Amino acid sequence: MASIKDVAAQAGVSVATVSRVLNSHPSVSPDARRRVLAAVEALGYRPNAVARSLRTDQTRTLGLVISDVLNPYFTALARSVEEEARGLGYSVIIGNADERPEQQDHHVRTLLDRRIDGLLVSPADGESPLLLDVARTGTPMVFVDRWIPGVDIPVVRADGHRAIQDLVAHLYALGHRRLAIIAGPAATTTGNERVEAFREAMRAHGLALPDAYIGQGDFQADSGRRATERFLALPEPPQIVFAADNLMALGALDAIRARGLRVPEDIGIAAFDDIPWFVHTGPPITAIAQPTGDLGRAAVRALIDIVEGRPPQSVTLPARLVVRSSCGERTSTPGSNE
Amino acid sequence: MASIKDVAAQAGVSVATVSRVLNSHPSVSPDARRRVLAAVEALGYRPNAVARSLRTDQTRTLGLVISDVLNPYFTALARSVEEEARGLGYSVIIGNADERPEQQDHHVRTLLDRRIDGLLVSPADGESPLLLDVARTGTPMVFVDRWIPGVDIPVVRADGHRAIQDLVAHLYALGHRRLAIIAGPAATTTGNERVEAFREAMRAHGLALPDAYIGQGDFQADSGRRATERFLALPEPPQIVFAADNLMALGALDAIRARGLRVPEDIGIAAFDDIPWFVHTGPPITAIAQPTGDLGRAAVRALIDIVEGRPPQSVTLPARLVVRSSCGERTSTPGSNE
DNA sequence: AGTAGCCGTGGAATCGATTACACGCATGAT
DNA sequence: ATCATGCGTGTAATCGATTCCACGGCTACT
Known part of the structure; x- marks a missing residue:
């Protein structure tokens, strides 16, 4: 796989210039820019996100740890989280805790090892000293749906x-x-x-x-x-x-x-x-x-607020009753949806 | 966050020794090992996966691109894939294509930029020159459930x-x-x-x-x-x-x-x-x-076979009929599951 | 004409790990 | 006593990017 050096060589410039073109830094001559872009195209070059992350100390990745992927509520949440994050230029890594604290901790640890920029958690039942620790160390973090009382972390919930x-x-x-x-x-x-x-x-x-x-x-x-x-x-x-x-x-x-x-x-x-x-x-x-969609979106925005240094906000959205026919309601069209 | 240098300083050894301890390299004295482990503990040190990946050129991460997370079939698949991968020491990043080729390509590109070790794909409807390209460049890859005919990539399906x-x-x-x-x-x-x-x-x-x-x-x-x-x-x-x-x-x-x-x-x-x-x-x-669970597990194993240089194998598992009562069957206990 | 300032560029340090190589010292064989 | 062997260890190169700093050349001002 082609690296920035290959591009530099092909374009006849230094790696610094290539980097500048790629990050749209202003002071690059039109000519150099053209040559670099041509080289990028010719080599099918794609920047190595791993190297970039090491240098910049940011991965543009969010972690989402949920308690049960098989639960449609959480899949819907995960989907809206990913969508919103993608729109804002972030990727999402999902960890499934399966309602087991040790598995939750495993994911939290792995995500932290990967130096994700922020963590979205719906904590599973049970103690998790690790989670408390992470919160204390200042890792950007937001609780979704469920939360741990007494911890100063924004909560997004219904x-x-x-x-x-x-x-x-x-x-x-x-x-x-x-x-x-x-x-x-x-x-x-x-x-x-x-x-x-x-x-x-x-x-x-x-x-x-x-x-x-x-x-x-x-x-x-x-x-x-x-x-x-x-x-x-x-x-x-x-x-x-x-x-x-x-x-x-x-x-x-x-x-x-x-x-x-x-x-x-x-x-x-x-x-x-x-x-x-x-x-x-x-x-x-x-x-x-x-309001699953709104919940996911609000959670991502709150988290990215923290990541990018803005003051975050807890959000509480109202849930609403949807009447069908499982409680003895007399409806003319059973099963009608809205 | 503590780095390997901090550990080395604290333990009074070089970073090389720390690295050797962490990777259980044989030639480290018991004494040095003890001091390093103590320092790791004291500092709460965790190796930076980003740096490690850059050096070793492997992320121990697999990408899974599916066509629709909201479809319970795919969530079940994703779950078993993650489980099997975790058991083998790999993480999984899931990308949801939502049946849209351009979104599928977005995820494939992002995953490749992150230098995942291998890719599991259930290709969405529609052309994807990118996917063909990736296959050609030799990125370890396995198709699950759906596949693209005429491409020499292992397929795991029912x-x-x-x-x-x-x-x-x-x-x-x-x-x-x-x-x-x-x-x-x-x-x-x-x-x-x-x-x-x-x-x-x-x-x-x-x-x-x-x-x-x-x-x-x-x-x-x-x-x-x-x-x-x-x-x-x-x-x-x-x-x-x-x-x-x-x-x-x-x-x-x-x-x-x-x-x-x-x-x-x-x-x-x-x-x-x-x-x-x-x-x-x-x-x-x-x-x-x-057999969703088996499918996911087989797919992960096939992919890791490629990643680790073993000959991969396509797998085809039989599906089976589950009779209930939506076709006019006369059953004594409607809705019985197995 | 001389000099101050800006622009485009390249060299090199840096991020945090892994690992090839070399070195010093102890051991055992000759 | 001498030398080969091997073990534990450290130094330094390396992965692929970003970015600070310096430098050369040009413009523009005094």
Whole structure:
């Protein structure tokens, strides 16, 4: 592969001049520029990003560590992150933590070894001294979706309070009183927050949230299945199961079907996170949609603000309720999307 | 951030010795090794991968360019690729082409600029002189899922012939005779191949595949919707719509619902590519499952074989039919998964 | 005419690693 | 005692870029 020396030789100039042409430095004669460009073309020369990064101490690369690539919510997020970053001249390396702290740490370490310019993290459940350390050392960093409390790092996330209030009001209006929730891991901020908002919204309607109606999940389908089985085994099972993420909702659906029950006639389902497939499930699932695209874009902009020395900003965007037919809604066109 | 010089100073040795310790070179005294390790620990030193790559001319990074991250088939593939690569000590940078050749080329170029050790590509529809060029220059490269005919590059893919035969036999046994297919882009190998296998399997049962029963799709949901609308408008619509990928099947489902028709009573659906959500759709969709995990692993191994100078091997793995209930099957437990 | 200043250019240092080569010292064979 | 061998170590070249500094030549001003 041709290097800058080859180009210099071919163009009959020094490497310094080649570099200047490539970085559009003003003081290069038109003639030299022409010869360099011709040589670049002739040799099919492409600058070595590795060498450039070593010298300039910047890679124009962002790291994104997410908790589960197979979760459509995170793929959508990853996609918008990459898109925005590309638009701003950055590349993105994605690390999949699979909800495992050690794997998360592995990716963080690898990304740091590669000297990425900034890190976008949606921290997995569990302690991570490493992450705290990285934050302290001043590596540009932004939390997306989930965050670690007590650390001074900008957070870009969706606020579900209002949407959860809307959901509870919607369920209440449909006549449902016994509402259960499948929570996320206690250690994740999103996990706790959603339960609290749910509890509060129920209280506003004079409803209690008994412990038996709080299932412990881990954001994976299987945990949703197990929690739901436990609900169904109760002497008085809930009328609605609200899952704190999309995968657990699918698990809940499985558990209900396995029992031979029907949704929504026997029991209703709602979910946090809306995904395209919820339109096609039987029945289409009522869900709370996060503005994934905006979230990803805002996160990238906040991170690049830090990288380029501007003051960063935490961003909170509202989520919104999308009513379908999994909670006993009477709709004329079931499964209609917006 | 501490560099190898700082470690050397702290340990009272030269950088060469530090490097030897870090690369477990044999001739280092136990004493020096101990001091270096202590210094590394004390400084929290991590080798700069950028500098190392510049010197050794290898990044221990693989590039993966896929056509659509939002497609669960490709996310599953990406996940297994990353997993296998990580196990072998490589990182993976994923580029999402979004089925757009120019975006694919952008990623290929960026990855090459970063001097990745090898490239895994599932080429998007359309010409890409760049890709051909890269192949010629000897960059280690392997095609996954799709490939470009006439180029001497190993291909790792699933063979759907047998599964498609099974599918057609299954449909025939259920009494269906008018079978339609929504094809992928003509320029993709997977697109053509699936249509041809389908046509052949039908012929084996004495059935014809009229042109009106071949819809042109682009592997996106919307095209599946449009193709299906056209089928439904036919004087004699098909009894089954077979989509050449999962997204188009979802589009087909939409179109059928929008017409107020029921699946499978009025018209049946089958799909190439099985995804977890097909269990939860209404009704669960009969599909052809690819061994995604094996595909990803085999692709990584083939690529690393090239990278490390071993003779690579093309791999073809069989896909298999997963019967559910979207084609009028009478099942006792609809939606059961395996 | 002499000099100050600017412009285009090249030489060389630098980033942080790896590694070929040389050197000093101890050991063992002769 | 002498010399070959080998081990542990350090010096310095190298990878491919960027960029500071200096230099030569030209213009323009006094």
